[in-house]
Amino acid sequence: MFSFFEPVSKVQKDRRIMRETDARMAKYSRRGLVFNFLAFLVCLIGGHFIEQNRDLTVVLTTGLLLITFVRGFFLFRFEHLYPRAPTRWRNSYFVATLIGAIWWGVIMCSVTITLKMEYEAPLFWLYTVVFFSTTAHAFAPYQKFLAYYQFFGLMPAAVAAFTLGISDGYLYGTLLLVFFLVLIHQCRLMSENYWEKLEASYALSRKTLSIEEEKRDTRASAKLNREFLGYLRSDLWELISQNKDQLMSLSEAPQNADTDSTSTDTPYLALRRLFNNISDFNSVLSKELTLSNRVFNIRHELQHTIADVVAQGELKGIDIESALSPNLPMRLRGDASRLAQVVKTILHMAIRDLNSGAVIIEAEFLREYENAGELYITISRVCDTQKRLFFSDKEQTLVPKAGLDFAVCKGIAEIMEGNIEITEIPREGVQYRFNAKMDLAEASGQLDFHRNSFAGHKVLLIHSNARIVDIKRRELESLGFIVTTETQYKRAEQILINSYKTDAATGSVLFYADDEDAMAFNNKLVEHEQLRHTHQLIVASPAKQNKLIKEGYIASDQVHFVDRPAGLFELECAYHMAYGLEDKLQQKEGELRILNYSNSETVDAGLQTILEVFDDAVVQANNEQALLDYFRKNATDVSLILIDTKHVPNYIRVIDEIREHETNEKYEVFVPIVGIAYSQEDINAVAYELGIDDFIQIGQTHKNAEQLIRYWAALH
DSSP: OOOOOOOHHHHHOOOHHHHHHHHHHHHHHHHHHHHHHHHHHHHHSSHHHHHHHHHHHHHHHHHHHHHHHEEEHHHHTHHHHTTTHHHHHHHHHHHHHHHHHHHHHHHHHHHHHHOOOOOOOOHHHHHHHHHHHHHHHHSSHHHHHHHHHHHHHHHHHHHHHHOOOOOOHHHHHHHHHHHHHHHHHHHHHHHHHHHHHHHHHHHHHHHHEEEEEEEHHHHHHHHHHHHHHHHHHHHHHHHHHHTHHHHHHHSSSSTTSOOOOTTTOOOOHHHHHHHHHHHHHHHHHHHHHOOOOOEEEHHHHHHHHHHHHHHHHHHEEEEEEEEEETTSEEEEEOOOOHHHHHHHHHHHHHHHHHOSSSEEEEEEEESSSSSSEEEEEEEEOSSOOOOOOOOOOOOOOOOOOOOOHHHHHHHHHHHHOOEEEEEEEETTTTEEEEEEEEEEESOOOOSSSOTTTTTTOEEEEEOOOOHHHHHHHHHHOOOOOOOEEESHHHHHHHHHHHHTSSSOOOOOOOOOOOHHHHEEEEOOOOTTTTGGGGGEEEEEEEEHHHHHHHTTTOEEEEEEESSSSHHHHHHHHHHHHTTTGGGGOOOOOTTOOEEEOOOOOOHHHHHHHHHHHHHHGEEEOHHHHHHHHHHHHTTTOOOOEEEEETTTTTHHHHHHHHHHHHHHHTSSSSOOOEEEEESGGGGHHHHHHHTHHHHHHETTTTTHHHHHHHHHHHHH
């Protein structure tokens, strides 16, 4: 059996595609089969060929009719014959069609030689050209067969025309030869285009099926994970509830010698944290985690978040410091609690296996639109050793040794339209970079440091870490200081002594309470005849400040503590206390207006004393409605709002109402909201996340509280 088509590609081997292709060929062939025979008869009727060659006409017509019947058998019985043997049907039909083409070639030779390109001969030639042009479309997928079919159908007529030896014969033969060559080229292009389209469609369908399978697998996997996390969360909560007393008793038991002294999680708190992580991860996985959209003070939120980790870093001898960029606005709009969760998790990871060195937290805000931008927080871990501390030594890829809390943070970052990137910088350490989309709360994007209050004052900055020295030097210079830096305390003492020998004495020194050299330096300055008048600003965490006095630091009027991390706000407030520059923050008579919201029955005597300093500038509001009514009528005149967050249970709703009013009225600058705290425990992260800008602590000296109120009031 002849073979005019050999499948070579997956498409041509696909039974479904080949059946559609053969059915297409059969459909077009059926349409032209009967028409071809009728057209032959029309061309003969009334012509000279039938008169001159009656016997030959009968033979040619009978042969064409038989071939038409044979081809019709294969075409009209397609649905019955094809399923049994597709290849055999195709080859059989091709043989029958080629016989028909050869027989048509015989007809054309007979007509051409007999009529010598006269009478109905040109009509036969015209019909032949039209017919073979139309059949090319039906047989286009089968290029090899189509070439044979056109050759046997057209070339005999061209040869017969040349044998006539007349000009018309040469002209018709040449035109038919050119037509054959053009048709062959056109059919090759049609065939290639046909199979290319099918192959592209085939590949696309396979890819679609593959994607659908992956989607089904992913959905099934996600569903299974959600169910697993739901069951695990339920079992874990049942475990915590049933064994709460036993877990709490374990928390009170003495620590073993092998227990990490820096760990602050008790067994109960550790299980609660695991429970919360599982709940959050389940929400992230199922895309059910929703973010709040509150106005919060980004600077104080970051400083407070970092301060929670500072004590743990101090126990391990790790310097933790912040560097907030000048382009970082005062207030943003977003979910501050989730932001703090991400930053705190990364900070814990940064100091977890670090035994020395420093951790630097840098924050900047890139403004992309008028009221929106992107927040970038970079946490750099600088250590002395070159050991790979964060990434596994066995893995070539950067796979972090992190827990479920880090996976939750990555999910939160994605919901915030951001990401968390981790890189290892040679000879420096590990760097974490977190970014998130945030909206500006205030139209002005107000900064909380734009004063040059300390112009002309000199300060000596002492620290052994070059990165921290560079950060603090820039911040002090932005306050107007003339800064001198030093890394060793002995040389620093000599620098101070030399400065007193000239008329340009250094009035203050800023250093960190990190080692015994710092304590010795403090003692020498206090006891030195000249240097005891130098202001000492000692950076330490609030938890460590009282402990330093007990360990041997000498307290005097010239010794001032700066809360760690020592950001620009903390440094500015501390220097105002040291130099007594209250007049720099004084407002003109009649401009200061403080709106105090507290329960009149629980007003502390210390708070009353502080408020008496401001006399008529204080407006008392004893309930929520009174405060909101006054604020809406006199919002532009209010310089500061004080809220007793301990005794006023609805302060969250009050803050939201205030910020909503300011947003709707499109105020350039929002009024500062300062909380009233009666102890250090009252100052909590939740209040910062809900919109409190800062706290005044009643237990502190009245001078400090008054100074803080004046500072915030001056910013509005």
